[in-house]
Amino acid sequence: MNPIQQLEQLISTHHLWEDEKVFARNSFLVTKGTINTQVFFITHGTCRVFIQDGDEEKTSRFGYKNSFIVALDSYISSKPTFFNMQAIKQCHVKIISKASLEGLLQQSLTHILLWQQILQALIYQQLEREVDILTTSPQERYNRVFTRSPHLFQEIPHKYIASYLRMTPETLSRLKKS
Amino acid sequence: MNPIQQLEQLISTHHLWEDEKVFARNSFLVTKGTINTQVFFITHGTCRVFIQDGDEEKTSRFGYKNSFIVALDSYISSKPTFFNMQAIKQCHVKIISKASLEGLLQQSLTHILLWQQILQALIYQQLEREVDILTTSPQERYNRVFTRSPHLFQEIPHKYIASYLRMTPETLSRLKKS
Numbered sequence: 019m020n021p022i023q024q025l026e027q028l029i030s031t032h033h034l035w036e037d038e039k040v041f042a043r044n045s046f047l048v049t050k051g052t053i054n055t056q057v058f059f060i061t062h063g064t065c066r067v068f069i070q071d072g073d074e075e076k077t078s079r080f081g082y083k084n085s086f087i088v089a090l091d092s093y094i095s096s097k098p099t100f101f102n103m104q105a106i107k108q109c110h111v112k113i114i115s116k117a118s119l120e121g122l123l124q125q126s127l128t129h130i131l132l133w134q135q136i137l138q139a140l141i142y143q144q145l146e147r148e149v150d151i152l153t154t155s156p157q158e159r160y161n162r163v164f165t166r167s168p169h170l171f172q173e174i175p176h177k178y179i180a181s182y183l184r185m186t187p188e189t190l191s192r193l194k195k196s
Numbered sequence: 197m198n199p200i201q202q203l204e205q206l207i208s209t210h211h212l213w214e215d216e217k218v219f220a221r222n223s224f225l226v227t228k229g230t231i232n233t234q235v236f237f238i239t240h241g242t243c244r245v246f247i248q249d250g251d252e253e254k255t256s257r258f259g260y261k262n263s264f265i266v267a268l269d270s271y272i273s274s275k276p277t278f279f280n281m282q283a284i285k286q287c288h289v290k291i292i293s294k295a296s297l298e299g300l301l302q303q304s305l306t307h308i309l310l311w312q313q314i315l316q317a318l319i320y321q322q323l324e325r326e327v328d329i330l331t332t333s334p335q336e337r338y339n340r341v342f343t344r345s346p347h348l349f350q351e352i353p354h355k356y357i358a359s360y361l362r363m364t365p366e367t368l369s370r371l372k373k374s
Contacts, residue, residue: 069327076330094320100327130308137315142272144322149247149278151329152254 021135022085026059028129029114032122037113041065041105048089048103055093055116059086063109066178067101077181079147080106080174087111090140106175156185160193199313200263204237206307207292210300215291219243219283226267226281233271233294237264241287244356245279255359257325258284258352265289268318284353334363338371 019027029035041047047065048054058081065081067089078101081087092099093116123129146166153159160183164171170179171194180190197205207213219225225243226232236259243259245267256279259265270277271294301307324344331337338361342349348357349372358368 069330071330071332074332078326078330091320091323094316100323124305124309127302127305127308130305130312131302134308134312134315137312137319138272141315141319141322142269144319144326145269145278147326148256148322148329151326152247152249152256154249154252 021132021139024132025086025136026084028122028132029059029119034114034118034122035059035112036115036118039111039113041109041111043105043108046102046104047087047109047111048092048099048101050100050102051098053092053096053098054089055096057086057088057093057114057116057119058111059114060084061110061112063105063107064173065103065105065109066174067103068181069101075102075181076184077178080170080178080182081109082169082173106178151184156183156189157193157196159183159185160190199310199317202310203264203314204262206300206310207237207297212292212296212300213237213290214293214296217289217291219287219289221283221286224280224282225265225287225289226270226277226279228278228280229276231270231274231276232267233274235264235266235271235292235294235297236289237292238262239288239290241283241285242351243281243283243287244352245281246359247279253280253359254362255356258348258356258360259287260347260351284356329362334361334367335371335374337361337363338368 047058050070060081060083062083064083065087066077067079067081068075068077087103089099089101089103091101123133150159150162153162163183176190177187180187183190225236228248238259238261240261242261243265244255245257245259246253246255265281267277267279267281269279301311328337328340331340341361354368355365358365361368
């Protein structure tokens with residue numbers, strides 16, 4: 019089991035899931051400007067996280083089935099989030115509060131080391147993402163993401179991938195064909 | 197004491213600093229393509245982390261006196277780093293290996309919770325940074341960073357701040373005057 023599966027199991031074993039919700043396609047799990055420290059585990063569906071930049075929506079990550087998704091800035095700081103989280107397909111989620119999760123993590127060194135592994139993997143993903151964003155060449159950005167996350171191209175609508183890759187849908191089509 | 201100072205103290209108390217080094221201005225603490233899992237604590241000077249994007253150097257963060265700086269991707273993955281780390285001013289650093297640091301952290305729940313605090317703060321910084329990079333308006337990018345890190349404008353040469361803000365030095369001069 020990978021660390022994500024282990025954490026999900028741990029929460030289930032301790033009966034700490036507090037709620038289950040279904041979000042219709044295009045509805046919002048979290049809205050910019052609200053405080054939301056909940057931890058969502060997606061049992062079905064996909065969602066995306068984006069920032070509003072003037073008139074533009076800039077997609078910054080995706081949440082897949084069998085993964086956790088969180089308004090991380092709000093989770094960490096307990097301040098309003100800068101991000102929007104929206105269901106791309108109908109999303110079924112299980113929810114645990116920050117307080118319950120922290121209680122569970124602090125019960126043992128094994129738990130907290132599991133959390134450390136998850137945080138470090140997240141930092142690594144963010145570094146990859148930073149390099150993606152700073153890479154000028156659209157071809158290179160496409161190659162990096164395609165190599166790293168081929169499943170993205172199966173599961174996510176084209177227009178959101180283009181937004182994530184900071185290119186127009188037309189450029190993305192051209193690169194996919196080449 | 198903040199978590200950074202606490203960690204520095206903890207390493208000192210346990211006599212775990214393994215080396216001290218001085219890096220001349222413009223020399224490299226870490227070079228892209230090498231595996232480097234060392235943890236540096238800067239006792240004097242400043243440095244920057246950048247990626248090479250074609251002919252361009254893109255500055256992604258700064259290391260200040262009394263802070264830790266690490267080739268994080270390499271630290272986490274034990275693979276070659278994608279980043280360069282260069283002294284902006286002469287840098288004095290103390291060094292602890294990943295193995296020693298991990299040994300120390302795993303000694304107690306208090307230590308690992310301190311590390312968790314540091315990792316979460318780092319994730320928060322990375323999220324702030326992602327929003328910076330994705331923000332189209334140079335004025336807004338400037339305002340965000342100036343509000344968050346006013347010290348940056350005291351300590352870091354203009355050209356590197358411009359690179360960090362993804363704008364030309366001319367645009368930065370104009371925004372500073374306005």
